[in-house]
Amino acid sequence: MKIIIPSSSDKGLEAEIDSKFGRASYFAVIDSENMSIEFVKNDSASQASGAGVGAAQLCADKGADVIIANDFGPKAFYALDSAGIEMYSISAEDSLNSAIKSLQSGSLTRVTVPTSRGKR
Amino acid sequence: MKISILSGKGGTGKTTLAVNMALSLKNVQLLDADVEEPDDYIFISPDIFDTEAESVLRLIPEVDDDLCTACKKCVDFCEYNTLAMMLDQVLVFPEICHSCGGCKIVCPENAITEIERELGKIYHAVSGEIDFWQGELNTGEEKSVPVIEKLKTKIDTDKKVIIDSPPGTTCPSVEAVADTDYSIVVTEPTPFGLHDMDMVIEMLQEIQQPFGVVINRSDENSDHLIENYCSENDINILLKIPFSREIAELYSDGTAFVKKMGSWKSKFQLLYYDIVREVNNNEKNNSN
Amino acid sequence: MKKITVISGKGGTGKTTFTANLVSLMDKVVIADCDVDAPNLHLLLKPENRNDEIYRGAKLAVKDEEKCIDCGICYDNCRFNAIRKSDFSVIDLKCEGCGVCAEVCPTDALKMEEIVTGNIYRAESKYGPMIHARLIPGADTSGKLVSEVKKIADEKAKEINADWIIVDGSPGIGCPVIASLNDADMALLVTEPTLTGFSDLRRVIEVIDHFNIEAGLIINKFDINEAISDRIEEYCRNENIELFARIPYSKKIVDSLQKGELFAANPGNEDLKEMMLQVVSKIKNNFKGE
Numbered sequence: 227m228k229i230i231i232p233s234s235s236d237k238g239l240e241a242e243i244d245s246k247f248g249r250a251s252y253f254a255v256i257d258s259e260n261m262s263i264e265f266v267k268n269d270s271a272s273q274a275s276g277a278g279v280g281a282a283q284l285c286a287d288k289g290a291d292v293i294i295a296n297d298f299g300p301k302a303f304y305a306l307d308s309a310g311i312e313m314y315s316i317s318a319e320d321s322l323n324s325a326i327k328s329l330q331s332g333s334l335t336r337v338t339v340p341t342s343r344g345k346r
Numbered sequence: 347m348k349i350s351i352l353s354g355k356g357g358t359g360k361t362t363l364a365v366n367m368a369l370s371l372k373n374v375q376l377l378d379a380d381v382e383e384p385d386d387y388i389f390i391s392p393d394i395f396d397t398e399a400e401s402v403l404r405l406i407p408e409v410d411d412d413l414c415t416a417c418k419k420c421v422d423f424c425e426y427n428t429l430a431m432m433l434d435q436v437l438v439f440p441e442i443c444h445s446c447g448g449c450k451i452v453c454p455e456n457a458i459t460e461i462e463r464e465l466g467k468i469y470h471a472v473s474g475e476i477d478f479w480q481g482e483l484n485t486g487e488e489k490s491v492p493v494i495e496k497l498k499t500k501i502d503t504d505k506k507v508i509i510d511s512p513p514g515t516t517c518p519s520v521e522a523v524a525d526t527d528y529s530i531v532v533t534e535p536t537p538f539g540l541h542d543m544d545m546v547i548e549m550l551q552e553i554q555q556p557f558g559v560v561i562n563r564s565d566e567n568s569d570h571l572i573e574n575y576c577s578e579n580d581i582n583i584l585l586k587i588p589f590s591r592e593i594a595e596l597y598s599d600g601t602a603f604v605k606k607m608g609s610w611k612s613k614f615q616l617l618y619y620d621i622v623r624e625v626n627n628n629e630k631n632n633s634n
Numbered sequence: 635m636k637k638i639t640v641i642s643g644k645g646g647t648g649k650t651t652f653t654a655n656l657v658s659l660m661d662k663v664v665i666a667d668c669d670v671d672a673p674n675l676h677l678l679l680k681p682e683n684r685n686d687e688i689y690r691g692a693k694l695a696v697k698d699e700e701k702c703i704d705c706g707i708c709y710d711n712c713r714f715n716a717i718r719k720s721d722f723s724v725i726d727l728k729c730e731g732c733g734v735c736a737e738v739c740p741t742d743a744l745k746m747e748e749i750v751t752g753n754i755y756r757a758e759s760k761y762g763p764m765i766h767a768r769l770i771p772g773a774d775t776s777g778k779l780v781s782e783v784k785k786i787a788d789e790k791a792k793e794i795n796a797d798w799i800i801v802d803g804s805p806g807i808g809c810p811v812i813a814s815l816n817d818a819d820m821a822l823l824v825t826e827p828t829l830t831g832f833s834d835l836r837r838v839i840e841v842i843d844h845f846n847i848e849a850g851l852i853i854n855k856f857d858i859n860e861a862i863s864d865r866i867e868e869y870c871r872n873e874n875i876e877l878f879a880r881i882p883y884s885k886k887i888v889d890s891l892q893k894g895e896l897f898a899a900n901p902g903n904e905d906l907k908e909m910m911l912q913v914v915s916k917i918k919n920n921f922k923g924e
């Protein structure tokens with residue numbers, strides 16, 4: 227299973243979660259089979275508009291099954307939901323490592339509606 | 347004569363100047379082009395939302411799934427992330443679309459057509475001597491320029507035209523000012539007012555627009571902030587509206603102050619004719 | 635660390651003046667000016683030791699005259715009238731950076747380039763580190779610049795172990811406001827008792843409702859129209875927004891502002907300072923027990 231988490235740096239599993247999904251600095255792409263990790267720079271972060279949609283596209287292109295993030299705007303939510311990707315919410319202060327542990331222990335809440343309204 | 351009124355930021359007195367000037371003149375047209383927060387109507391025609399509005403439309407893409415081969419060229423082309431490809435299907439996010447038409451051009455399968463979507467509305471009312479038009483951007487939409495363009499098609503050059511422009515120095519302000527004969531920059535005598543006025547003036551000079559300054563909430567102890575700047579840069583100060591509790595109280599209730607302080611009408615008439623004279627002089631000098 | 639965003643809906647309600655005086659009375663604070671349309675906070679807080687960083691916020695079509703064959707295809711396809719009919723040159727102010735002209739140009743004479751649209755500054759004020767920005771005139775604002783300013787403020791707050799980030803938010807209800815409110819722990823609404831101020835406040839409350847965050851109300855110049863002030867207060871009570879302060883229409887505040895000074899710091903203004911200190915304690919109360 228491929229888990230993607232927005233990350234504020236590319237420094238391994240101890241990196242902190244980036245509170246913004248669309249404008250996260252990096253995405254950590256984690257393979258839960260062998261816990262291998264790849265960091266992808268989020269180009270959408272530097273785009274003037276539609277960062278949430280762009281980031282969702284990147285995650286879908288990377289083959290995400292699950293995304294753990296602090297906040298999903300409405301457009302990102304709709305895009306990821308359309309791709310059949312499961313979303314879970316977590317507090318922004320966590321590290322990637324603890325996010326994955328929480329997911330595996332089943333303590334994360336599945337996101338079924340957008341967590342913030344996004345634009346207007 | 348077309349005069350645009352603008353300011354560096356909201357709340358400096360743009361509305362105050364626009365509505366009071368309009369109420370002081372005859373055969374006048376007032377266009378509220380501050381389409382994100384139009385509020386001239388409160389003073390001119392509070393019931394304007396009961397009237398029928400004209401739609402401003404724009405084009406957004408629609409994808410024919412039968413023709414689409416999921417090549418993703420449209421998604422990759424779009425600068426605004428309006429499109430996404432999820433499970434071989436194109437999703438469209440119309441609010442962020444700029445209506446550039448690029449996706450339709452790059453689609454090799456002719457799977458994209460464009461459909462109309464309402465971006466905003468134009469309202470119209472006649473109140474006394476004022477032919478009043480208001481542009482409004484729909485909630486959730488972001489591009490005000492097409493609404494302002496449409497609003498400006500209502501201009502009647504046989505009338506004295508006053509355009510209340512969006513505050514700031516971004517594209518909508520530039521659009522509102524375009525093709526007007528003269529601009530009035532409204533400011534207030536504070537460091538904020540000076541700073542924001544400086545930015546507007548930079549924008550106006552870039553597009554070579556003639557302009558003058560009106561000081562709102564004028565105060566003899568601090569007007570020098572604006573006066574020094576204007577004399578150093580050879581800018582005309584056209585009028586001062588004093589710092590007055592009475593004006594602020596009338597404004598708070600939605601009353602234009604010329605309605606209670608009638609002597610101000612002649613000052614706004616003088617302001618208008620001063621501007622006419624300056625524009626005519628400029629034209630003469632330019633043709634010589 | 636808690637993030638407080640100050641917003642107003644309408645421009646000109648005194649939001650920036652309020653923010654500046656507030657931060658001057660708080661400890662361990664990082665200040666972010668996200669009012670990128672009219673960034674004025676630095677005029678009162680007077681930060682120093684500024685570090686400039688170039689901000690590239692937009693793309694623009696740039697033409698290579700050598701390659702251009704004057705075919706006019708770019709002119710025919712540009713929907714923003716950003717190509718001049720006379721010589722097919724680009725009108726920078728009208729270009730939306732969509733890339734259509736570069737796509738249709740048969741000789742690759744047009745390219746899209748990222749352009750500098752402003753600066754972001756990291757600076758030190760007397761009251762704490764301050765991040766602010768300035769856009770060049772004509773540049774479009776976006777949530778992106780707001781996000782960048784906040785991101786730098788976040789990093790700075792972690793670095794110095796700050797207790798508070800105070801964000802001076804953008805006016806209006808558009809994308810920049812959303813970006814200023816996103817991830818805030820609390821919003822402060824600064825309004826004035828006018829019909830226009832009230833109608834804009836209602837729209838901004840709709841926005842904060844969707845973020846589900848606590849909010850406090852500040853009615854500035856409340857005595858200009860006490861009837862409307864009362865209506866605003868009641869409206870907010872029904873929305874579960876607590877009244878934090880009613881600030882009078884005071885010449886003392888205007889005088890300080892005209893001199894570029896903080897009213898809470900000036901002699902003779904102890905009553906106003908006390909009012910601001912009350913706001914600080916109401917903010918702190920809100921987070922008690924966390």
